[in-house]
Amino acid sequence: xxxxxxxxxxxxxGNRRRILPLGAGCRAATARVLETVGDFALTQKAGxxxxxxxxxxAGDKSALRRIYDAESPRMIGVAQRLLKRRALAEEAVQxxxxxIWRHAARFDPQRGAGLTWIYAILxxxxxxxxxxxxxxxxxEAPLGEEMxxxxxxxxxxxxxxxxARALHACLETxxxxxxxxxxxxFVQGLTHGEIAGRLGxxxxxxxSWIRRSLIALKECLG
DNA sequence: GGTCACCTTGGTGGACGCGA
DNA sequence: TCGCGTCCACCAAGGTGACC
Numbered sequence: 001x002x003x004x005x006x007x008x009x010x011x012x013x014g015n016r017r018r019i020l021p022l023g024a025g026c027r028a029a030t031a032r033v034l035e036t037v038g039d040f041a042l043t044q045k046a047g048x049x050x051x052x053x054x055x056x057x058a059g060d061k062s063a064l065r066r067i068y069d070a071e072s073p074r075m076i077g078v079a080q081r082l083l084k085r086r087a088l089a090e091e092a093v094q095x096x097x098x099x100i101w102r103h104a105a106r107f108d109p110q111r112g113a114g115l116t117w118i119y120a121i122l123x124x125x126x127x128x129x130x131x132x133x134x135x136x137x138x139x140e141a142p143l144g145e146e147m148x149x150x151x152x153x154x155x156x157x158x159x160x161x162x163x164a165r166a167l168h169a170c171l172e173t174x175x176x177x178x179x180x181x182x183x184x185x186f187v188q189g190l191t192h193g194e195i196a197g198r199l200g201x202x203x204x205x206x207x208s209w210i211r212r213s214l215i216a217l218k219e220c221l222g
Numbered sequence: 223g224g225t226c227a228c229c230t231t232g233g234t235g236g237a238c239g240c241g242a
Numbered sequence: 243t244c245g246c247g248t249c250c251a252c253c254a255a256g257g258t259g260a261c262c
Contacts, residue, residue: 191254192255192256193254201224202224202225202226203226203255204224204225204226204227205223205225207225207256207258208223208224208225208258209223209224211257211258212223
């Protein structure tokens with residue numbers, strides 16, 4: 001497996017066990033939220049990630065290592081949020097880094113932020129794994145479905161980034177505190193309890209705010 | 223809108239049985 | 243006796259309805 005091979009290269013000591021839920025699907029929105037909760041690191045790091053991606057495109061393996069060290073814990077958190085299972089989340093992250101390395105040359109900073117590109121690939125890979133899991137559960141699933149590998153193509157991923165703009169616009173309509181809650185829950189992967197603890201709110205309020213915010217987002221998206 | 227209580231779901235660990 | 247698989251109870255987290 002290429003993914004396993006690459007994970008070995010990234011972590012020769014085999015130490016891959018780290019959980020730190022945090023991620024970004026939309027850099028601008030996330031940066032604003034993180035600013036709200038007092039974390040400026042992401043905005044500063046975004047430039048470093050893009051630089052590392054460009055270095056990867058030039059064949060610099062250490063650059064990929066830097067991205068892995070900086071983002072893999074958060075990526076696992078995001079993937080785990082989607083896939084529920086730690087093992088699948090790690091698999092998704094490994095696959096994502098293989099794709100990132102393979103297609104780094106196609107990354108275009110003019111079309112989107114590096115973090116956005118990385119997390120779009122990760123999210124897409126996680127969803128593909130999720131589909132595969134469901135497919136194995138239901139043997140009668142149609143065979144002619146679109147192959148996951150096609151969607152894994154970063155070019156396709158990049159083209160889909162525009163679809164996120166509608167969601168981004170709808171997020172903008174939410175009050176900042178509500179937007180922050182939604183992103184903390186679904187982008188950073190924090191549990192309701194963690195959010196409640198961090199913001200000093202009753203857990204019931206966190207649940208209600210998230211729920212009502214999601215309803216508002218659904219209405220906004222039509 | 224904020225909060226609480228209840229229900230559902232998924233993960234985890236221990237107990238138990240079975241076969242080598 | 244040991245290893246493995248299955249079952250079950252418990253717990254944490256998410257979702258939802260209802261009350262204030």
